[in-house]
Amino acid sequence: MQRQIIWLISLTIITFFQIPTNSWAQGTEATITGRIMDNNGPVKGTSVSVKNESTGFKQTTLTNQNGIYTFPQLPLGSPYSISVNHVGYAEQKKTDYKLSYGDELNVDFTLSSAENKLDKVIVQGTAADLKNKIKTLGASTAITANDLKKMPVNGRNFSSLIDLSPVSSGTNLAGQRASSTNFTVDGMNSRSTVAGGNSGGAYSISMEAIREFKVVTNDYDVTFGRSGGGSITTVTKSGTNTLTGSAFTFARAGWLSSKYNLNGTARKQKFSTYQYGFSLGGPIIKDKAHFFVTWDRQMDTRPLQIADIQTNEDIARYKVTQATLDEFTRIAVGKYGASADRLFGSFDKKKKTDAAFARIDWQLNDKNLLTIRNNFVYDMDNQQEGDNTGINAFESYTNRRYINNSLMASLRTSINSKLTNDLKVQHFYERSEAQHNVAGFDQSHSIPRAIVESVQSVDGTNKYTNSIQLGGQRYAPEWFNGNMLQLVNNLYYNTDKIKYTFGADVMYTNMDFRYGSEMNGRFYFTGLQNFDNLTPYRYARDVYMTDKENTLVNNLAVGLYGQMEAKIARGLDVVGGYV
Structure with missing residues (x-):
């Protein structure tokens, strides 16, 4: 079994040299991930919260030693907001994100010191942010909610x-x-x-x-x-x-x-x-x-x-x-x-x-x-x-x-x-x-x-x-x-x-x-x-x-x-x- 696992990992490494992206276990939901940085590098232990403003669904996690946070298997929908809190830094919030099936949304933050007297920073999701959505690997065709609304469907x-x-x-x-x-x-x-x-x-x-x-x-x-x-x-x-x-x-x-x-x-x-x-x-x-x-x-x-x-x-x-x-x-x-x-x-x-x-x-x-x-x-x-x-x-x-x-x-x-x-x-x-x-x-x-x-x-x-x-x-x-x-x-x-x-x-x-x-x-x-x-x-x-x-x-x-x-x-x- 160990040989099989080693062979499989080796094969995937060769494959991924040609694919500049990452993946996540699919399920039927989506993922939000990102990195929290300041002027000195990654910030460990930062409190990160996501909230679906239309349903009230809310989840909170902490960044790891590399400043990375991950919310796996989030319910689909919009608009999602992401809030960041850390002692000594101004609170930041980014809003207006939409999660579709299989998405991995990457949202990074750069923290500013609270000495800058910024009580709160709110940034609305932009087209540039939305490009950070990572499409799943391999061959697949997604039919989104907008597609279902706009396309004529016989019967x-x-x-x-x-x-x-x-x-x-x-x-x-x-x-x-x-x-x-x-x-x-x-x-x-x-x-x-x-x-x-x-x-x-x-x-x-x-x-x-x-x-x-x-x-x-x-x-x-x-x-x-x-x-x-x-x-x-x-x-x-x-x-x-x-x-x-x-x-x-x-x-x-x-x-x-x-x-x-x-x-x-x-x-x-x-x-x-x-x-x-x-x-x-x-x-x-x-x-x-x-x-x-x-x-x-x-x-x-x-x-x-x-x-x-x-x-x-x-x-x-x-x-x-x-x-x-x-x-x-x-x-x-x-x-x-x-x-x-x-x-x-x-x-x-x-x-x-x-x-x-x-x-x-x-x-x-x-x-x-x-x-x-x-x-x-x-x-x-x-x-x-x-x-x-x-x-x-x-x-x-x-x-x-x-x-x-x-x-x-x-x-x-x-x-x-x-x-x-x-x-x-x-x-x-x-x-x-x-x-x-x-x-x-x-x-x-x-x-x-x-x-x-x-x-x-x-x-x-x-x-x-x-x-x-x-x-x-x-x-x-x-x-x-x-x-x-x-x-x-x-x-x-x-x-x-x-x-x-x-x-x-x-x-x-x-x-x-x-x-x-x-x-x-x-x-x-x-x-x-x-x-x-x-x-x-x-x-x-x-x-x-x-x-x-x-x-x-x-x-x-x-x-x-x-x-x-x-x-x-x-x-x-x-x-x-x-x-």
């Missing part, structure tokens, strides 16, 4: 902005699969527990709840983890001392779409998307406790055409005539109990998504900041998936329902001027189920499907052959329940020369699911005559090899890691870590 889904990263294609990063991309919200896992990637639904969190996010590909430190192709890290909004709110709406109205279907006939179904919601944030106790809540709803309606024969071109495309469909419908309704209005034609395909978010930040005392937040998403996608036959009746489509809820609590503790601890605990629940679209059937029961092959149609001199299906869908009913408990603790320890990060990430996952294919059984018919005579030529069904149809999986993943950072010389830093 108000923040994941659309992932494409601003030059190495992304949707959620595929750096040529890797989407399932290899890590998703985090406020530093905690937000990946789908069943297949990785982003959690389901129209969106995993309301855009109104997002402060900013970052697309990271090789900008790793030990606190990231669980990333193959990259990481998409999101930070949520919090309340301030000012009561603020917003109401919004997004509309893709039906009159903005063509009045005609693809076959040129008049469109009777709706084709629209409406999204609306609100946000509200403010103080519970001024300078101590704050809240922020959002609610977001999206309603999407669009046409679903299933063998909707209106023109000769439709006959050629679907390879079936209306007369054949009428005969199929007569048999299906009269002998198999199907509903005539749930087979073929044009239908309204509806989808509804609700997202609710709530967050409370409470500064318990001058050393502890408690944050509790909850994110809930409900998505109902009707007729989400058809089947694998040439023509699938409307009742053979599945309705997909998706629910997830993330409850997180974090406690940031400033133990002393050298030690800061960040503890986070999360429970993530995920429920996904594919439901039958057959009217009047219990969702817990399996429904077989009937597949009529070699259905022949004649249109003038043209002859067509296709297959038609009614009944259930080969996957439904299926469901997945996932419960994930995660605990992450990071300890930041600053010595006079080296900054250390030590951490643990413990994740327990419980999964209970029913997945399968062709478990419902299927009847095969050759032609409409055999379908009418109730004479299938084949019946097939896959079966489970155990008494229970569901599967239980429990998994415990434990990660321990450490990292050190030291400044070797001006413009030369070394970072080494072990996981």
